[in-house]
Each structure stands twice: as C-alpha cells, then as structure tokens.
Amino acid sequence: MRQDSIKYDQQMIMNGIQDMLFIIDVKPGPSFYYNFLNLAAMEGTGLSEKVIGKSFREVNAESKANLLEKKYSFTCKEKRVTTYEDSFLSVNNETLYSKTTLTPLFNKNNECTTIVAVVKDITTEKKAKQEADKSRKKLLESNQRYQSLYAYNLDAIVSVDFDGKILNGNAAASSITGYDIVEIQGKSYYEFVIQEDIPKVEEHFNEALNGNFQELHLAIKSKSGKEIKLMLKFNPIIINTEVTGVYSIFKDITEQEQTLDKLRQSDERFHIISEHGHILITLLDKNGIIKYVSPSYQEILGYNFEEYKEKLFLHNTHPEDRPKLNEQILQSIKQGKSCTLKFRQQHRTRGWIWTEISADPIFNDEGSFVQMMVLTRDITMQREYEKRLEYLAMYDSLTELPNRRYFNEHLEKMVKDFNQGESSAMISLFVLDIDRFKDINDNLGHDTGDAIIKKFAQRVLACLKQNQVIARLGGDEFAIMISDCKEKNEMIMLANRIVDALQEPLKIFDISLQVTSSIGIATANAPTITEYCLYKQADLALYEAKRAGKNTFKIKEVSEMKEG
Template identity: 40%
Template sequence: MEGLSDMVFVMKVESGFEFTYDFVNRAAMEGTDITQAALGKTIKEVCVRDQSNFLYEQYKEVVISKNRVTFEDSYISHTGEKFYSKTLLTPLFNDSGQCEQIVGVVKDITKEKVAESDRKIAWDRLHESKERYHSLFHHNSDAIISLDLNGHITNGNVAVESISGYSPSEYIDSAWDSFVVEEDKQLAEKLFMGAISGSTENSNLTVHNKAGDKICLSIKVTPLIINEQVIGVYCILRDITELLKSQKLLEESQKRFQIIAEHANDLITLMDEKGKIIYASPSYKKILGHDSQDYTGKYFLHNVHPDDRKRLEGVFIHSINSGESFTVEIRQYNHQNETVWSQSHGAPVFDNRNNFIHMLVLTRDISLQKEYEMKLKDFAFQDPLTELPNRRLFNERLNQALEALTGENKDELAVIMLDIDRFKEVNDELGHDMGDRVIVEFGRRITQIVREKGIVARIGGDEFIILLPNIGSADEAVSIAKDIQQYIRKPWQANDRQLYITTSIGIAMSQKQYNTAFSLLKNADVALYEAKNRGRDSYNLWKYK
C-alpha cells in the first residue's frame, strides 16, 4: 500500500458504527492534512464537521449493505489547491462474516474533471454563440437582410416582411436596389460599394413596399468579414416614416409653442429632473424685470423667497414621482428685490416609455389678489368702526396668552371689560352719528393708555375689552383701570359742544384653577355689572371665593 500512488485509508469498524483510522499510506498523508497522529482516532475527531458527516454516512452504508460503495468528492490539499477524487470503499470480513475493517482507495480524477468542465464550457459557449446569432438576426426588431458580393439578397429576418410586405420567397435572390425608388438608386449603389470596400455606411433610403407605397428607411450597411475577407454584406433597416412625420409635427408644435411663449402674459418655465431651468419665456422681463436668459441654467428655487423654497421643492419632487400636476402659491423677487406673490401651475411631461422629460410650469402674478385677501382677513378680525381688533381676534389672542402661562410664570394675566355709561342717552339725544364718534374716541383714549401693554378690542355696541398679558399683579391692572377712567372723564369737544363721558370697568385676574377664556370673560362681565350697580364711573375687581 505504501507503494501505491493512490491514497489508501484503512478504517477499523468499532461497535455502534464508529470508525477509527487503522492505517494511512504515504500518498494519503502527502495529499491531505492527515498524519500518523490520526491513527486510533475517529472520523469525527480528525475531519471537519461537514466532511466527517459525509464520510461517516458512506462508511456506515458499507457496513449495513456489506457491499462496496463508490462516491466522488473534492478536497482542499495542504497547499490550498482543490482536487477532485473518486473513492472505492471495500469491506473486510472476519470468519464470522462481520465487517472488521474498510479499505478506502482514493483516486485523483482532477484532470478528468477539469477536462470535462472545459468541454462543457466550450460547448455552452458555442451553443450560446449560435443562439445569440439566431436571436440577433431572426428575432431582431429591426429588419436585417444579407447580400452576396453581387448585391443580391441571400437571407432576411421576420421584420423584413413586416416592413416591406414581401415574403422571403419574393425578395430572396432579388437585387437589393430593385426596391429602391429611382432617385435613390445611385445612393444605394454607393452604400453597397462602400461596404464591399470594408467600410460601414449609414444613410436614409426611400423604397417601395409591396403595396406600392413609399417608405423611408434608416439603413446601416456593414461588410461581413471572415478571415479578413469580405464575403458579403448585411443591412440593418428601420422604418422611420412615422418618425419623420412626428419630427415634422414636433417642429410645427415647437413653432406654435414659441409663438405662444413670446406673446404670453404668464411666465412659462421648463425645468429638467434636477430642477434646473432649461427655458424661460420672454414674459419674465415684463413681470419680474429680469431677462429670460438670466434664468436659463439656474436652479428653479434661486429666485424664490426662502420661506417658500422647501415647500415648493417638495411639491416639485412629488409631482415627478406621482405624475400629478400641482398648483402652489409662492413669493418671488423682482429686479428691485421686492417680493411678488405668484401662483404656479405645474405638470410633469413624460415620453411614451414613462421617462421624465421636463416640468412645464405656468406662473402668474397674484399680488393684487393677495392684497385683497389680506384686506378681507383684516376685515374678519377688525372692528370696521374703530379699526380695533374684534371679538374673534381678541378670543384668539386670549387663548394664546393662556397657553403661554406656565407653572413657573409668576406674572398674571388680566382681562378688563368696559362700557360707556349712559351711552343710550347719547344716541337718543345726539343721534347715531355722534354716537359713533363717541365710540371711536372712547376706543382711541383706551388705546392711548394701554399702548404696548396689551390689546384693546371692541366686542360690540359700546362694550370694549382689554387683554393685559404678564401684568404682574392685580394692583397694576387696577392702576391701569384708574388711568383709563381719569382720561375718559376729560371733556370731549364735539362740534360746538362739550361732552362729558364716564366708563364702568370690570377686572378679572387669571388663577391656576380658573385659567380658561370662558371663565375670565364671564368673571370680567360680572365685575362690570357690579361696578355699574355701584353708580357707574367705577371699577370692580372680581375676587375668587
């Protein structure tokens, strides 16, 4: 066994299907990592887990079947090379017919395996090459014909018939220029001769199809070279009749777009997928004062107000991803660096393969509309007679002030409610016009006292209300109420007479357990009622019981 070039392993069969190394020849030790130290050890002790499990099952099969077992395997030598092997396991029996040993002879079949693999790779490549040629020629979406050196058609794929209407039997062996219109025959000859000379030629040709119609083809004529010899020519044909029609329509459409863009009052902008402006209409000059060329190549957000940029960028990206159009209001800067309110309508444009081409955006100046909206908003929160905040705005500011109060905030909040004493008599004796003038003057005088300390609002009729956030204490609120009463008592000059007006005041201070707008307004109203019952021209501070 030491003289054999094959690897030999003799395994001793132990009870319970255990197999220990009994002998390993020199070839086995040179080809693997197994040494004399393995003798007496089991397969599981010598080999790695996956290999030991596999070998164990093979040796076990020999014992159970009492027959030889052959299997193929691979292993990594101590030099790191991968080898393939074929192993024959032979059982050795004692006189009682029990299997005592198993001899494993391992033959190196690496060369055979490599040769077999190389043959398979070569065959697969040859088969793949044939299939590729067949696919490229016969299943190509473009029409392909092959010509001999005399210019006669020798073969053609399926697409030829779909373009020309001729079946293979009708065009094979025909001169290829026999289908070319008369005015293009000279060009066809030139293309063919160029290919025969070894060069590839490209051009457009007009031919007749079977129905007699003229079709325009894009043609690529290439020499077929084998062993450095031109043995023929093949031509790739593509029907571009509809493409040329589309190009013509596109040119007409572009001209119409240019006319519209040049005379439009709105801004017309085209942007690429990165948000860069690729076209800006001449109307930019009229509306924003900038030349349209100043915008081309710049990022579309460059002239947008900083507060609107993030929102507009999000709308732009969403429109591209979803394919949906959008409408958004933004602020831009004109040439004088003034903000101009604009309304932009954008729509993404895609090709027939759903690839994004550009974003079309139409923008119009809505500054005047925004000015009207701001005025309407002011009307919604403003008393039209005194131009002071109304009840709606007051309630909003009161709730905001209450939310700002915290446990650590030691300052208090005060609500002061006022009305004009005996205002009905002023209306009845002097008329409603004078009554309105009294209300306006009353509101002006209150505002003069309060100034930046709080908010003065008219809540209806002759009733006014004051919000004093962070007033600090009830004493400060009472002090302001006294100042108001003193200022109101000063005589008013109305036309040719003097008016003497007084006011009654109710004060409510915030408390932790009563910090709601409803409770404060209710308490201030009750305090005002009690002040009027005392004889008017007085104030009353609501006290929590």
C-alpha cells in the first residue's frame, strides 16, 4: 500500500508539472519506447496513454522519428544530460517552440536503460523577449553606466568593451572568480572561458553588440584553477541610442549544474524533476496545507524544506499580499484553471523577497478538487532591475530631476485635470533657461557646464513648494509645473524668488560664477486649453524675456485653446 501511495503521489506531481514530461525505455539497437507521459505532454502533443509500449517509429512521422532517434541516441552514446531546441505542431495546428532536456539513467552495467525527457514550451519566452527588447531601448535612453549596480548588486557584473576586454567589475565578480578586479582589467574576456564554450560566448557577445539581450550557460576557470559553471546574461550598454559596450551579469550555478547520481529506482526519477532547477515545488492538500516541498527551499528561501510541511501555504507570505493571493488561488480552484501571481515571501536571512508562482489545481475523476501543485521562483533580481530601469526612464541622471518624458506625462495630466475642473482656478507653466549658457560652455568646457546645470537646478528647486514640480527638458532648459495657483500674483512672487536666488554667484570648482536666468510664464484660468498651447505661450514669454535684456521674466495669459 505504501509503495502504491508513493507511486500515486509521484504520478500526481509529474502530472501537475506544466512542462511536458516523457519517460522513454531504451532497448538494444538502440531503439526507444514510450514508458510514461504526463498530462501536459498529452495536451501539448495530442498523444495519449495508448502510445505507452510503442516505439518512436510506430507513433511519429518518419522525419520526426528520425530526429528523436538521433537526439536520444546521442544522449545514450555521450552518457550525459543533453539539451536541444525544436519546433512542433500543437493539437490546434499551431507552431510552438520547445527546449528539451534529456537525462539518461543507467543500470548496474552502466548501460543506458531509460531517458527522462522534460520538454519546456519556450514560445511565450521568445515573444516576450522581442517585446522586452523594445521596452528596454526606451527605458535605457537616459541610462549612464548603472554605476550603482556595481556596488550593490548581489550578482556579479563585469563591463566589457567592443573588443571583449574587461573594463571593470564588482565585488561579487571578484568573489566568484577569485581575482581582484585590477588583475583582470584590460584582459580579454575569453581568457577565462573554457575552450569548448568560447564559440557560443563569441556568438552571444556579438548579438549583444547588436543591441540584443542575451543569456547563456558556460564554464570558466577561477584563479585557483577550479572550473565554475555560470548562468550569464549579456546586456548591451546603450547610451544615447548607441551601443557602447556590454555588461556581463552572472551568478555561480556550479552546485545546481553538478551531475546527479545515477538513478535506478522510480522514486529517483521523481527527484531528478524536483531537485534539478531553480524552482520550488510545493504540493498542497484541499485545505491549503503543505504536504510536499522540494529540497530547493533551502537554497531559495534559506529554510530546511522539512520546516514547511504541515503548515499553511500562506504562513510565510507578506501580510499585505495574503488577501489577494488567497482570493486568486480560490478563483483558480473555482474556475479549474492555473494562475500566475507575484508576491513577497520571507527569506530566513534576506528578509522579504519577491517570488512568482504558477499554481495548478488538481481534480480527481469525479471532478472534485483534491490538491494543488505550486511552482515558485525567485524574481527579486528581476524586480530590482525593472525598478531601476523605470527610474532611469523618468529622471535626468545629471540633476536627478524629472526628465522630459516625466514632464510630458505630468503636463498632460495637469491640463486634463484642469479642463475637467479637478484642480484649482488657475494653472501655470514656467519655462526657463540659463542666460548665455552656450558662451559659458564653450569657454569653460562641458564639465563646468554640467556642474553649472546641476547647481542651477538645486538653486531653483530650493525656491519651490513641495507640490510644485520642476523638470529638466534638456541642455539648460527647465520647466516648472504649478497646479495649485489661486492668483497671478503668486506666480510673480515665485519668479522674483528665482531671479533673486540666482543673484548670489555659483561656486563651481575653484571659481565663482554669476549666472542668471530668463523665465517665460504661461497661466491659464479657463478650462479650454491644451498642453501644447500652454507650453507655446510660455516659450513665447521666454523669448520676450530674452529680448528684454535677460535676467527677468515675462507672463502670458492663456484663456482659450490655440494650436499656433
């Protein structure tokens, strides 16, 4: 009875896994016969349990059978885990893409008797990568070189120039490789990669130089001569729409990549699925009590997996995330569909970390819910990276003020609220720049020019109230958006404060410079305007201030919608 129960649990878990799973018997020749396929494999290929006991050639078309026999024969011959990518037609006649991992199992005579095949659908990932590339180009417009990522990122980061020479790296990179960064600066990246991995590293590196986001697994030699397995991402460094180099972001996955012991028993077949990879596998009963957890809990959450058994699945989740998580899991059970959720879990030493789960309800033959399979992965690094990119997309790296993109969105919202009567009786837009900035820049150099822009921004910012927004539009041009005006005199007082604040010289490096500003102000008191006409009138007012001798301001009132 206990063996039947174990076999049932294993089969339920394998059927609960979203990836397609095949267990293939190997007979002399070699020839290959279906021994087991899970529900995902049946749904994805249209095959059924009727194929069990049949060979590849009895089940598949000749071309497909030839490909399968070639890949499986190679795995038997090499006696190691192999992977390959392929395309196939779904039951809906849709072309899908897959990545297959073949793991050989051996008998006492070291003969390959079984192959476990895990087939992952990567169609969505390929489409997502294309969309991510488009978004990334927009988000990286204001990116400088992410210097903060070097200092604080837990993953190793190395920057590389066009020729593959190492420019810099962080402490994590030094810890993994054993080298001080100064020891490897100026050396070719390829000097540290094992010979057999160099071609694929060159291929992926060149793709990154073309602006494509790349990821791969490879091996390097540490300073002590030890071979280290890495999961590596090549990220193009894009500054002002041009690729200037590549970031190599990697982590040590040596332990995860070590070859598993030869498996001969059916329960060992299960462990190759539950322990291999960077996911948590959790099996819940119908009351949400944890009945099984994979050993990977130790690595990802820092807890011994035995500590989780017989506890509620939600016991270690962030209090703010529990209501929504509970609601969506119940909805998943009610609809009989899988769900994907992002929430925070408590790590033993790192505190709250972001994770993503894929939860699949499992029903018995009568249609009653009996348990749930939950696959979880750590997405903390991804979340931090996304937040950093979002910040860089909306803020100016020199002044740390909102940039033109932020200004456009905020101005649009301010005008919309005003036209709908959701703000005060008047709104205003200031457009200002630094008088004679081009002469200063040409005579004193761009470093001094940048320092002046930064000091100027700080001086103006100090004149504003907390709810008044200043943005750098580019060069020495700035804009101030004010949505809480009550009367025109308030704008005059603010303009005077800015002009007066700039009368005190700016201390730049070892010199003091007198810097003034011309200011154009547009105010609106009738809810029939557009952001274009407001900006246009402020720009015309700035022009008039320049003609009036600079170091002053002019005001224009906008009372109706104008497009020119």
